[in-house]
Amino acid sequence: MERVAIIGLGLMGGSLGLALKRARVTDMEISGFSRNPKTATRALSLGVIDKAEAEITAAVERASVVIIAIPVLAIRDIMQQIAAHLPAQCIVTDTGSTKMQVMNWAQDLLPATVDFIGGHPMTGKEISGLDGAEAELFNGCVYCLTPKSNASSEAVQSMTRLVRLVGANPLFIDPAEHDNFVAAVSHLPILLSAALVSATATNPSWTEMSKLAATGYRDLSRLALGDPEMSRDICLTNQVNIINWMDHYIEELKRYRRLMSEGGEELMEAFLRAQQARRKWLQKHQG
Amino acid sequence: MERVAIIGLGLMGGSLGLALKRARVTDMEISGFSRNPKTATRALSLGVIDKAEAEITAAVERASVVIIAIPVLAIRDIMQQIAAHLPAQCIVTDTGSTKMQVMNWAQDLLPATVDFIGGHPMTGKEISGLDGAEAELFNGCVYCLTPKSNASSEAVQSMTRLVRLVGANPLFIDPAEHDNFVAAVSHLPILLSAALVSATATNPSWTEMSKLAATGYRDLSRLALGDPEMSRDICLTNQVNIINWMDHYIEELKRYRRLMSEGGEELMEAFLRAQQARRKWLQKHQG
Numbered sequence: 264m265e266r267v268a269i270i271g272l273g274l275m276g277g278s279l280g281l282a283l284k285r286a287r288v289t290d291m292e293i294s295g296f297s298r299n300p301k302t303a304t305r306a307l308s309l310g311v312i313d314k315a316e317a318e319i320t321a322a323v324e325r326a327s328v329v330i331i332a333i334p335v336l337a338i339r340d341i342m343q344q345i346a347a348h349l350p351a352q353c354i355v356t357d358t359g360s361t362k363m364q365v366m367n368w369a370q371d372l373l374p375a376t377v378d379f380i381g382g383h384p385m386t387g388k389e390i391s392g393l394d395g396a397e398a399e400l401f402n403g404c405v406y407c408l409t410p411k412s413n414a415s416s417e418a419v420q421s422m423t424r425l426v427r428l429v430g431a432n433p434l435f436i437d438p439a440e441h442d443n444f445v446a447a448v449s450h451l452p453i454l455l456s457a458a459l460v461s462a463t464a465t466n467p468s469w470t471e472m473s474k475l476a477a478t479g480y481r482d483l484s485r486l487a488l489g490d491p492e493m494s495r496d497i498c499l500t501n502q503v504n505i506i507n508w509m510d511h512y513i514e515e516l517k518r519y520r521r522l523m524s525e526g527g528e529e530l531m532e533a534f535l536r537a538q539q540a541r542r543k544w545l546q547k548h549q550g
Numbered sequence: 551m552e553r554v555a556i557i558g559l560g561l562m563g564g565s566l567g568l569a570l571k572r573a574r575v576t577d578m579e580i581s582g583f584s585r586n587p588k589t590a591t592r593a594l595s596l597g598v599i600d601k602a603e604a605e606i607t608a609a610v611e612r613a614s615v616v617i618i619a620i621p622v623l624a625i626r627d628i629m630q631q632i633a634a635h636l637p638a639q640c641i642v643t644d645t646g647s648t649k650m651q652v653m654n655w656a657q658d659l660l661p662a663t664v665d666f667i668g669g670h671p672m673t674g675k676e677i678s679g680l681d682g683a684e685a686e687l688f689n690g691c692v693y694c695l696t697p698k699s700n701a702s703s704e705a706v707q708s709m710t711r712l713v714r715l716v717g718a719n720p721l722f723i724d725p726a727e728h729d730n731f732v733a734a735v736s737h738l739p740i741l742l743s744a745a746l747v748s749a750t751a752t753n754p755s756w757t758e759m760s761k762l763a764a765t766g767y768r769d770l771s772r773l774a775l776g777d778p779e780m781s782r783d784i785c786l787t788n789q790v791n792i793i794n795w796m797d798h799y800i801e802e803l804k805r806y807r808r809l810m811s812e813g814g815e816e817l818m819e820a821f822l823r824a825q826q827a828r829r830k831w832l833q834k835h836q837g
Contacts, residue, residue, distance in 0.1 A: 385764040405761055434761060441762070447750050448763035452770040454806050455742055457824040462795070462802040463734050464827035473831055474692055474721060475728075476735035477672040481835075482769045483739040487828040491821035498810045498817060508749070509807050513800055515749040519741050520796050523785045530785060534778035537744040540751035541774040544760055548768075 265291045267425075268326040270319060270341055272297040272306040273490075274388065275358040276332030277396025280311035282429035285398040296322035302393055311396060320348040328354045328425065330382075335359040336496040342372040351376040354418045358382055360445065360493065361500040362409045362438035369411060378418035381409035381438060384431055385449070389488035399430070406431035409438045446504035450497050451512060454505070456486035457494070552578045554712075555613040557606060557628055559584045559593040560777075561675065562645040563619030564683025567598035569716035572685040583609035589680055598683065607635040615641045615712065617669075622646040623783040629659040638663040641705045645669055647732065647780065648787040649696045649725035656698060665705035668696035668725060670732070671718055676775035686717070693718035696725045733791035737784050738799060741792070743773035744781070 267283065269276045272295050280293055295312030296319045297303040303315035316322035323329050323345050331341055338357055349355065355377050359365050362381045369379035386404040388395055406426045410419050426433040436444075459480075466472060498505060522530040554570065556563045559582050567580055582599030583606045584590040590602035603609035610616050610632050618628055625644055636642065642664050646652050649668045656666035673691040675682055693713045697706050713720040723731075746767075753759060785792060809817040 385762050387765065404764060407762065440758075444755070444759040444762045447753070447759060448767045451749075452746065452766045454803070455746065455770060457821055458799065458802045458806055459739065459742065460824040460828050460831075461805075461820065462738075462799045464824075464831065466734070468731070471727075472731040472734060473834065475672050475694065475731045476831065476835070477691060478674065479739045479773050480735045481832075482772050483742060484828050484831075485769050486766050487821075487824040488832075489821075489825070491818050491825055494821045495818040499813050502810060502813070506807060506810060509803060512745065512749045513803060515745045516741070516796060516800060518748075519745055520793060523789060523793060526786050526789070531778050531782040533748065534744055534774075534776075534781045537747040537751075537774040538776070538778055541747050541771050544747075544751065544763065544771075545768075545775075547760065548763070 265328075266294060266324075266326045267291060268294045268296070268322045268329045269312060270296050270322060270329065270331045270345070271333035272302050272311065272396075273332065273392050274390070274395045274400075275384065276330065277306060277309075277311050277393045278398065278400035279330060279332060279358070279429060280306065281396055281398035282401055283425075284310060286428045288428065294322045294326065306393060309393070309396075311393070319344055323348050323350075323353075325350060326353055328356070328421070331355070331357040331359075333359075334490070334493045334496040335361055335365065335500045338365055339368045339372070342368055346372050346374060349374060349377050352418075353377045354421055355379045356382045356422060358384060359500075360449070360497045362407070362441045364500045366409060366411065366438045378414040379411045380414055380418060380422045381407075381411075382422070382426075383407040383409075383441065383445070385445075386431075387489070389485055391490035391493070401429045401431040404431050405434050407434050407436050407441055409436060409441060442501050443504045446501055446508045450501055450505050451508045453486045453489060453494050453497065454509065455512070456484050460484050460487040552615075553581060553611075553613045554578060555581045555583070555609045555616045556599060557583050557609065557616065557618045557632070558620035558624075559589050559598065559683075560619065560679050561677070561682040561687075562671065563617065564593060564596075564598050564680045565685065565687035566617060566619060566645070566716060567593065568683055568685035569688055570712075571597060573715045575715065581609045581613065593680060596680070596683075598680070606631055610635050610637075610640075612637060613640055615643065615708070618642070618644040618646075620646075621777070621780045621783040622648055622652065622787045625652055626655045626659070629655055633659050633661060636661060636664050639705075640664045641708055642666045643669040643709060645671060646787075647736070647784045649694070649728045651787045653696060653698065653725045665701040666698045667701055667705060667709045668694075668698075669709070669713075670694040670696075670728065672732075672736070673718075674776070676772055678777035678780070688716040688718040691718050692721050694721050694723050694728055696723060696728060729788050730791045733788055733795045737788055737792050738795045740773045740776060740781050740784065741796065742799070743771055747771050747774040
């Protein structure tokens with residue numbers, strides 16, 4: 264009987280449990296732990312896990328895979344709590360949005376007898392917590408993997424299999440490169456979205472103005488619905504990359520501002536290039 | 551037999567035609583004109599209009615309502631072309647994204663015998679042109695109306711009826727207020743979206759980086775797919791308002807940047823407030 268332990272039963276942990284159940288692997292038991300005992304009980308009754316553990320140490324006992332599915336800044340503490348209780352040859356992974364810091368913590372805190380393989384599924388939704396969990400969350404998504412340099416090839420293979428099992432496509436990537444890339448395509452968008460909401464919704468005319476807000480505003484502001492703790496943790500563990508991208512973005516906005524006041528062909532050209540680039544991305548993404 | 555003339559058979563004009571047809575008004579004929587004669591022929595065969603006119607003057611002949619559904623900067627020229635051919639007591643409206651400039655053109659160019667009522671349906675989609683047209687585009691959307699100061703109450707009533715007929719909710723608003731509000735909730739988002747695409751897709755690592763772009767990037771960049779001509783026209787006819795909002799937005803982004811480098815509770819607080827404001831908007835919007 265293989266045992267998979269899920270630490271944290273929110274959107275990611277809950278969805279991983281459901282996706283693993285959907286795969287109907289025989290001889291797999293999923294143990295679950297949440298800092299809130301009620302969440303673990305609910306996860307059990309929803310069929311997300313097979314066993315709710317009240318103690319984190321009991322959850323990782325006999326586990327061949329331990330998935331830490333909590334906001335990044337909380338991962339360090341959890342690693343400290345489980346380190347002495349991890350079975351030898353066990354695979355430890357996470358679902359955190361940034362990877363450099365997590366890799367360093369794993370190096371410092373986890374025993375050499377386990378294989379740490381950082382993970383980051385490139386998916387999400389605006390409903391955080393167990394309520395948002397669904398087996399389909401990972402279908403077709405890119406799932407970044409950052410194995411520690413001396414991870415065994417067996418562990419890497421097992422992790423690859425697990426990622427495929429939940430419906431995702433594994434992508435092996437250097438942690439520093441990962442953090443720079445996600446700063447641009449995932450973290451910057453969160454900040455743009457939150458800043459749009461704060462810039463508009465604090466306006467004295469917002470009550471009237473908001474009546475005119477339609478699908479464009481809805482899409483651009485959607486990421487502001489994300490879990491504030493997760494967003495803060497992302498910012499604090501990927502500060503340098505995000506700030507670089509923000510500065511670059513502000514320059515880009517100023518370029519559009521300049522083209523607007525010059526008012527002519529170049530502005531249309533800029534919109535046209537953005538349209539073409541977005542179309543190209545969509546075609547690739549769908550293909 | 552009432553005659554409605556639609557000038558411009560793109561996303562807006564085409565959808566208005568389909569929505570009016572869906573309403574099955576007896577004794578209504580819809581005439582259509584496009585600068586591209588093939589588009590008018592296609593609109594006719596798709597059932598968007600009842601009659602394709604090769605000459606714009608023929609399209610407005612005997613019309614009780616003339617709908618100018620083209621990008622804002624092209625409206626002036628069309629008003630000049632039709633002015634001498636408009637039947638007395640005819641209602642003229644448009645679907646342009648900004649209203650101040652359009653109201654001024656109407657004042658200067660249209661005869662005093664017609665009633666101009668500016669219009670702006672707060673809806674859209676990323677597929678521009680007749681291909682994107684659908685009868686459902688206006689269902690439940692806010693439809694801004696800006697009647698000229700001396701418009702007859704009959705004309706205002708007719709226009710209100712027409713807006714309800716296509717499934718939308720009329721909202722009477724001052725043109726200057728309209729332009730300020732849409733700069734914040736509609737035009738700023740277009741620029742944010744285009745700037746996100748240009749800031750990321752021009753990066754030398756884009757091919758690799760784009761693999762990690764998921765639903766967050768998709769939503770934030772969706773508006774970059776919009777018609778470049780329309781986006782440029784919006785920028786050029788609502789310059790001052792948009793630039794004000796861009797400046798305000800850049801300050802807001804810098805505030806987040808500062809909170810990030812200070813790295814603590816205030817950042818979480820900012821995300822939390824944005825989350826609450828976005829939730830509140832959604833609840834109102836859905837209600």
